[in-house]
Amino acid sequence: MHQSSLIQSLNSAQAQAVTSMADRLLVLAGAGSGKTRVLVHRIAWLIKEQQLSPFSILAVTFTNKAAAEMRNRIETLMRAPSGSMWVGTFHGIAHRLLRMHWQEAGLPQNFQILDSDDQLRLVKRIMRQQELDESRWPPKQAQAFINSNKDEGLRPDHIDDYGDIYQKTLIGVYRQYQEACERGGMLDFAELLLRSHELWLHQPQLLAHYQQRFRHILVDEFQDTNRIQYAWLQMLAGKNVPITIVGDDDQSIYGWRGARIENIRSFGDDFGRTEVVRLEQNYRSTAMILNAANGVIANNRDRLGKQLWTSGEDGEPISLYSAFNEVDEARFVAERIQQALQQGLRRSEIAILYRSNAQSRVLEEAMLRGSIPYRIYGGHRFFERAEIKNALAYLRLICHRDDDAAFERVVNTPSRGLGDKSLERIRNTARELKVPMWQASLTVLQHKELSTKAGKSLHEFLGLIELLDQELRGLGLSEQAERVIEASGLIAFHQNEKGDRGEARVENLKELISATREFEANGEGDSASLAAFLDHAALEAGDTQAQADEDCVQMMTLHSAKGLEFPIVFMVGVEEGLFPSMKSADDLDRMEEERRLAYVGITRAMKKLFISHAESRRIYGSEALHAPSRFIREIPHHCLQEVRAAAKITRPMAVPRGRAAVQNTDTPYRLGRSVRHPKFGDGVIMGCEGQGPNSRVRVNFAGAGEKWLVAQYARLELL
DNA sequence: TCAGCGCATGTTTTT
């Protein structure tokens, strides 16, 4: 492939970025400007034109999905496998380094990764040990304290307590937690980064080795880096390793979890003289949508500055719908989706974006009513589900007896009569002897410290694990998983759970076996081992839904929409207090992050964007009135077109007297009539709005109080 | 040990 053919398909800014000779290159890539394309082409260019070996290239992303996509596209472009290239997430790469250099990093060879769920459990245990009052010291907060300090690169000794008892206590928890992790050979996510940073810090010869090896570093979504990731990159890049960073300060929406938008601004100061290339030509959206996005984001300060443009068509104006309440809003969305589907769009080409997950419910109901298949993103991912974690904990314990987190999780799951008292005894022994709980259990059994019943159960449990360990030797991964799930009694345990929850859980356990099979098929030799699978499960929590995608309308938060695009987008709940969130109201930095979120949302739309807000919305059980979001006002006026309700809505403030003819004659719902609703029970019609199928009735229910219902969907029965 | 009750709680999410 010649250089010309490589850059042929690129615009001039893209080509400039791809072929830059600068050692420090910052590519400011606006939404939809071909960011990944540039990254991938630059890698190809480095290999083909600069004769770099794939082996000497490091490409870092934030999510596994992005890493996988990058690898795929490199292989497609270069028509060659990319196996020798290091492409991965920060955490994935840090993990890889630590596995390779566990000795230098002072880790046990079989160290385990602690996910946030396990981490919280451990923090709770430690706080209980210290007899901290959970209402005064919420474990979640302590966990956040630990993680945010680690993200900042801080160990307990580095943190100033300001003489503050609150701070002192949290530092103490951090310290104890860290000791517990060390004892059990466990690393949490932040620790992976911190450790690998310290590894290089303390082992200069290792750092030098990697600085020699990597001839180019590329980083995606740089605006999302936190302090430790920044320091890690700075250390690896040193003075001489060329580095390309790609990012968009306008799309920085993760400040609340440690991402520092400043990093992209200070890059030039810290890494050295930097060439900046702006990608502003957008290939995704209509001019109308881009103008709206530009108009909104222009209200932020301190931007590096970009103006998206397109050579494509103007497109339709953005439709703005002022809904009466959240139910009406959902009804509007469903109705417009139906229209779009009738025009031949596929469901998966349509997305509904909202600020918070709680908003999905009403929308979901509207989709159900309209029989529109949908998929909600969010919630627990596959490897995070309780039943999956239970099964994995058995596997973890089998390959690593010291894993206290796993031990705690399954010692009484399914319940085998080991209560808190017995466990407390084991924990105490473990603490006194400074040994893992497994060993403590043996001691406790030896000393016959438990009741006969509990002692017998514990003995059986230990025996089961030992037995499985024997049995699993020589078996393949999926056979191991199958055997453990069967022998553990987890299937029966979850089957007995009430509701249809249990059924789904059993399904998931079966799915886990398929996942191990797939893992076996993809990896080869040692990489398909149980230990490797456990790492995989911890580092890559999997998808939200196990089964593959039907053609569905996509529903998700604005945050999870980042990086995606859809021909039609609905942004709902665009109201003051909701979006921007009330919690960001008094802080300008956070308000600007909300605005960036609006920018992200708008730029997801390719052809058509709908924005809606509700005048009244039920939040936490009570009705709240919200003004339209400031972000709506910030959209240039000519980009917006107000939608009036399909059936003209009039607000009958009073019932007209004397002229019965004014009242809708085509609706059976007359004032004062008694009706019955399948859910709300009996009630009386108090008001009526509009005509035809979209008319709304106000019903005062005896049991449920006053409700507004859309006649078409209300399923009201006249009494 | 487990079900049932009362109470607090309630952005955004990846690894």
Add this chain to the structure above:
DNA sequence: CATGCGCTGA
């Protein structure tokens, strides 16, 4: 409103 958690009683 709805969920999830901890605590209580059987």
